[in-house]
Amino acid sequence: MKKIVLLGYMGCGKSTIAQNLSKITNIPFLDLDVCVEKKANLSIKEIFERHGEIYFRKLEHEMFLELLQSSEDSIIGLGGGTPCYANNHLLLQREDIVSVYLKASIETLYNRLVHNKSKRPLIANMDEEEMKEFIAKHLFDRSFYYNHAQHKVVVDNRTIDETVQDILALLA
Numbered sequence: 001m002k003k004i005v006l007l008g009y010m011g012c013g014k015s016t017i018a019q020n021l022s023k024i025t026n027i028p029f030l031d032l033d034v035c036v037e038k039k040a041n042l043s044i045k046e047i048f049e050r051h052g053e054i055y056f057r058k059l060e061h062e063m064f065l066e067l068l069q070s071s072e073d074s075i076i077g078l079g080g081g082t083p084c085y086a087n088n089h090l091l092l093q094r095e096d097i098v099s100v101y102l103k104a105s106i107e108t109l110y111n112r113l114v115h116n117k118s119k120r121p122l123i124a125n126m127d128e129e130e131m132k133e134f135i136a137k138h139l140f141d142r143s144f145y146y147n148h149a150q151h152k153v154v155v156d157n158r159t160i161d162e163t164v165q166d167i168l169a170l171l172a
């Protein structure tokens with residue numbers, strides 16, 4: 001039984017790539033954020049607004065453990081912060097987990113996030129200049145955790161299909 005876990009910064013494509021990889025492999029896909037939202041019966045935005053980030057991190061950790069407990073094969077798209085809290089990065093070291101860091105440059109992340117920030121509470125209220133600075137610093141802080149992944153796939157200038165193929169090639 002294997003779990004393929006995609007990690008990386010907000011906007012690198014975890015949710016999109018996990019879904020597309022699932023279509024090709026027929027391995028079921030789970031998005032950790034969506035699982036948290038279903039369990040809390042609130043959107044990520046609402047969880048942050050009503051209960052704060054620390055509460056979100058607790059739910060995220062509990063849900064990650066729950067998904068890893070299942071014996072089913074699955075492709076799991078993490079949230080951008082998942083490996084950086086509650087020692088979640090250590091859970092990635094399990095033998096039945098294949099972890100893939102979708103590595104994107106600041107420019108790629110900025111371009112993908114700038115029109116897509118409203119559902120992401122950490123950047124929702126930033127202007128463009130603030131966002132650029134934030135991504136640069138935050139990505140630097142988080143890279144330590146992302147680099148715990150078993151594999152790294154660079155996603156800059158790659159289409160969705162190309163990234164899916166890159167992942168399939170390293171799984172082969």
Ligand SMILES: Nc1ncnc2c1ncn2[C@@H]1O[C@H](COP(=O)(O)OP(=O)(O)O)[C@@H](O)[C@H]1O
Pocket residue numbers: 008009010011012013014015016017077080112116155158159160163
């Ligand atoms: N080549 C690409 N690979 C992945 N996502 C892409 C690509 N080009 C554009 N996008 C867009 O970038 C965004 C990535 O968001 P998402 O999949 O939610 O990332 P994450 O889950 O890592 O935050 C989506 O709007 C997606 O359509």
Ligand SMILES: O=C(O)C1=C[C@@H](OP(=O)(O)O)[C@@H](O)[C@H](O)C1
Pocket residue numbers: 008009010011014015033044078079080081082119120121122
């Ligand atoms: O980077 C983060 O801390 C977060 C990333 C989001 O997921 P995506 O990376 O899928 O946007 C979501 O979990 C939440 O808004 C916090």
Ligand SMILES: [Mg+2]
Pocket residue numbers: 014015016031033077078079
């Ligand atoms: Mg996502």
